Amino acid sequence: MNKRLVQFALCVVAIALPAVHIHAQQPMLAALPAYQPQPISAGVIRSWGHVFLKKVMAGWEAGFQKYHPDVTFSDNLVSSAAATGALFTNTADLGILGREIRPMEVAGYTRVMKQKPFPLEVMTGSYANADKSVALGIFVQKDNPLTQITFAQLDAIFGAEHRRNETSNIRTWGQLGLTGPWANRTINVYAGELDAAPAFYFSQQVMLGSMLWNEHLQHFDDINRPDGTVYVAQQQIVDALAQDPAGIAVSGAGSRNPGVKLIPVAVNDGSPFIAATPETVEARTYPLARSVWIYTNQGPGHPLDPRVREFLRFIFSREGQELVRQEGEYLPLTPELVAAQLKKLEQ
Numbered sequence: 001m002n003k004r005l006v007q008f009a010l011c012v013v014a015i016a017l018p019a020v021h022i023h024a025q026q027p028m029l030a031a032l033p034a035y036q037p038q039p040i041s042a043g044v045i046r047s048w049g050h051v052f053l054k055k056v057m058a059g060w061e062a063g064f065q066k067y068h069p070d071v072t073f074s075d076n077l078v079s080s081a082a083a084t085g086a087l088f089t090n091t092a093d094l095g096i097l098g099r100e101i102r103p104m105e106v107a108g109y110t111r112v113m114k115q116k117p118f119p120l121e122v123m124t125g126s127y128a129n130a131d132k133s134v135a136l137g138i139f140v141q142k143d144n145p146l147t148q149i150t151f152a153q154l155d156a157i158f159g160a161e162h163r164r165n166e167t168s169n170i171r172t173w174g175q176l177g178l179t180g181p182w183a184n185r186t187i188n189v190y191a192g193e194l195d196a197a198p199a200f201y202f203s204q205q206v207m208l209g210s211m212l213w214n215e216h217l218q219h220f221d222d223i224n225r226p227d228g229t230v231y232v233a234q235q236q237i238v239d240a241l242a243q244d245p246a247g248i249a250v251s252g253a254g255s256r257n258p259g260v261k262l263i264p265v266a267v268n269d270g271s272p273f274i275a276a277t278p279e280t281v282e283a284r285t286y287p288l289a290r291s292v293w294i295y296t297n298q299g300p301g302h303p304l305d306p307r308v309r310e311f312l313r314f315i316f317s318r319e320g321q322e323l324v325r326q327e328g329e330y331l332p333l334t335p336e337l338v339a340a341q342l343k344k345l346e347q
Contacts, residue, residue, distance in 0.1 A: 028282070029325065031335040033342075035067070035317035040310045042070035048086035049096025051077050052131050053292070056123070056330060057096070059323040064314045071307055087297055088112040093308045095295040098125075098133055099197035100204065118298040120341050122315050123324045124331035125290035127278045128254020130234045132329050136198055136288040137253030137276045139238055139260045141245045145178060148264045148273040151287070155207045157248060158189055160215065163208040171214075173246065189217045190241055190249035192233040196221075201290060202250055253281065253288070282331040292330065298347075309345060316342050 047057065054077050061073045076082065076092075083095030084105045095117065109117045125133025138154065140146050152164035153176060160169055170176065174183030192198055194213060203211055218240070223231040234252035241249045242259025253262065253276035264273035267287045280286035294312070298304040314320050321332035333341070 029322055032318040032321055032338055035314050035319045037067040038310055040307050043307050044072050044074055045307055045311055046074045046092045047094040048076045048092040049083040050080045050098030052098055053077055053096050056327050060315055063323055064311055084109045097293045100201050115299040117295040120294050121291040122294045123292045126329040127281045129329045130232050130252050133290040133292050134252040135281045136250055137262045138265055139241055139249045139262055142259050142261050143245055150266045151206050158214050159207040159210050160212040161210040163210050185246045188244055188247040189214045190237045190247055191219050193219055193221045284334050312345055
């Protein structure tokens with residue numbers, strides 16, 4: 001085939017592929033409720049939190065102001081770590097976390113406010129961007145014969161308490177059913193830094209809150225290169241795994257190396273095994289998809305400001321979630337999750 005034709009074909013494929021996922025989003029977005037504005041008074045909505053939410057927040061705020069031009073916004077989006085403190089000091093109306101809230105943050109907030117912070121899921125995390133609440137994938141080296149895995153097995157491999165009722169720690173491939181030369185091979189375990197958000201999420205979701213990790217776990221942190229680029233931990237993990245047939249890793253689901261493969265995951269023995277894809281992450285059928293959270297002071301004795309409630313209603317509308325899609329990496333909520341958040345908002 002003519003070289004230019006080949007190049008043209010490749011370009012067409014590269015352009016068309018993202019559109020497939022965009023079209024897959026359309027039915028879910030169409031099922032969301034259209035925004036029906038309610039009258040509110042003028043005023044300011046204050047937000048503190050995650051730095052990588054700036055683009056989405058700017059879109060939400062501009063979209064909301066088309067209906068409510070007298071409402072303005074004051075944003076201080078520097079870190080998720082600032083969110084809960086800003087709420088309990090009454091510096092913020094919205095605390096935005098690009099990760100799961102930590103027990104110490106809940107404890108500090110609760111001590112001051114005499115209630116827990118009020119959580120709302122506002123969008124699904126990304127499939128591939130480590131800075132945007134990335135879904136977690138389970139990887140093995142490409143020649144490893146393992147084809148699927150359960151949460152209980154992952155708990156017993158990566159942890160040391162096997163809280164999901166495995167009878168013991170899993171430390172060899174034979175304990176996962178592999179035979180022959182694999183049976184007695186030690187499982188080598190790879191993950192990111194254990195105090196980072198993905199590992200904390202994994203410990204809560206898979207290890208049922210245990211923080212006692214595999215004693216031989218190899219962990220990676222971002223490396224700042226001399227040229228100013230960053231060798232991110234999730235890429236380091238799959239690069240190291242590609243050289244280790246006896247390894248298993250948890251990393252961002254979108255991480256890629258031709259020497260590794262993603263394996264499907266099931267929550268329980270009777271659950272379906274689901275592969276991590278952009279579509280299953282967005283549909284929330286993949287069990288290691290994550291959320292982005294907004295917290296408020298809503299609770300007994302702390303009624304939600306009507307302006308804040310109306311802004312959150314906009315976020316959960318078809319128009320608000322369309323703005324999430326337009327951001328390009330975060331993913332819209334499913335209709336079921338939107339309905340659940342709206343129900344919580346009206347409590």
